[in-house]
Amino acid sequence: MRAPVLDDDSAQAFGGRHSVLKLDTVEGYLNAFTSALRPKFNLVYIDAFAGSGSFKFGGSPALGFMAARPATVHDGSARRALAVSPPFDQLHFIDIDETNAEHLRSISAGRRGAHVHCEDANIAVRRICEQTDWGGRRGVIFLDPFDTAVAWDTLGVIAKTKSLDVWYLAPLAGIYRNAPHDHGDLTPEKKRTVTRILGTPDWEPEFYKMPTQRTFFDGDLHKSPRRVLDTDGIQNFMKRRLETVFPYVEKPRTLYGGSSGASPMFSLFFAMSNPSSAARRVALPIAQHLLKPKAGQFRR
Numbered sequence: 001m002r003a004p005v006l007d008d009d010s011a012q013a014f015g016g017r018h019s020v021l022k023l024d025t026v027e028g029y030l031n032a033f034t035s036a037l038r039p040k041f042n043l044v045y046i047d048a049f050a051g052s053g054s055f056k057f058g059g060s061p062a063l064g065f066m067a068a069r070p071a072t073v074h075d076g077s078a079r080r081a082l083a084v085s086p087p088f089d090q091l092h093f094i095d096i097d098e099t100n101a102e103h104l105r106s107i108s109a110g111r112r113g114a115h116v117h118c119e120d121a122n123i124a125v126r127r128i129c130e131q132t133d134w135g136g137r138r139g140v141i142f143l144d145p146f147d148t149a150v151a152w153d154t155l156g157v158i159a160k161t162k163s164l165d166v167w168y169l170a171p172l173a174g175i176y177r178n179a180p181h182d183h184g185d186l187t188p189e190k191k192r193t194v195t196r197i198l199g200t201p202d203w204e205p206e207f208y209k210m211p212t213q214r215t216f217f218d219g220d221l222h223k224s225p226r227r228v229l230d231t232d233g234i235q236n237f238m239k240r241r242l243e244t245v246f247p248y249v250e251k252p253r254t255l256y257g258g259s260s261g262a263s264p265m266f267s268l269f270f271a272m273s274n275p276s277s278a279a280r281r282v283a284l285p286i287a288q289h290l291l292k293p294k295a296g297q298f299r300r
């Protein structure tokens with residue numbers, strides 16, 4: 001794990017320990033990926049929600065006799081990708097925010113093959129995927145959005161390259177918060193949000209069933225369907241959805257956060273667009289090793 005520093009004006013404020021765990025995992029993969037493929041292929045990295053290059057969390061203001069605690073600043077995905085060794089040949093950093101894009105230009109200035117795109121990731125990823133000649137090229141794309149910014153179609157565009165390995169931080173809490181336990185509370189807006197994340201309206205009949213028995217907790221028999229999928233069930237549903245797009249999807253790692261640090265917030269997925277078994281033999285052992293919780297590592 002990289003040592004945090006104490007101040008950096010360009011750092012975005014977000015995340016928590018789960019963000020560091022996510023980035024350590026992806027960074028580990030990037031280093032192993034370029035080491036394994038460097039001599040044979042031209043290597044591309046796409047950071048679709050690149051941020052500013054660093055982020056901070058954990059500070060608190062002075063309170064009574066307690067001194068103020070500064071936030072700790074951590075290297076984000078873009079800085080980590082720039083430091084990967086052996087290096088990528090092309091790096092695409094995408095962020096919709098102009099201030100972030102300015103920081104990305106500054107940290108990648110002078111680096112051959114580095115491009116900054118200040119626009120919606122769904123548009124930029126489509127253009128990069130469609131305009132790149134993937135013959136002799138392999139790459140990794142990191143989808144690290146806030147909330148629900150990844151359009152389902154974008155995953156299909158990535159899959160078509162047959163050359164990109166994908167790390168996707170899927171918004172698990174974004175789904176279950178919008179899929180209330182009681183179907184009667186499912187507003188059209190919540191429905192649209194879940195459909196956007198999962199790319200199909202078919203989730204609804206799988207998520208909700210009419211209870212057949214009165215339970216101890218229910219008291220009265222429910223008059224509307226109840227959500228029958230817990231977070232594991234939702235995660236499995238997401239995996240099956242991704243499997244309709246990608247030839248291989250690994251079991252995700254659940255990342256915990258929230259104010260207690262114990263709420264399941266995200267599912268970190270690894271998927272491959274390359275259908276070849278040779279590519280899978282290289283990539284999978286690395287991804288599986290990185291996704292497995294390690295002794296002493298922060299879990300929740």
Ligand SMILES: C[S@@+](CC[C@H](N)C(=O)[O-])C[C@H]1O[C@@H](n2cnc3c(N)ncnc32)[C@H](O)[C@@H]1O
Pocket residue numbers: 012014023048049050051052053054055075076077078094095096097100119120121122144145146149
């Ligand atoms: C969770 S942060 C990414 C953090 C970054 N990967 C890192 O490690 O520091 C999400 C980023 O996505 C950007 N963003 C939000 N919506 C976007 C969109 N539609 N297209 C591109 N970037 C977007 C935000 O400005 C923010 O910097």
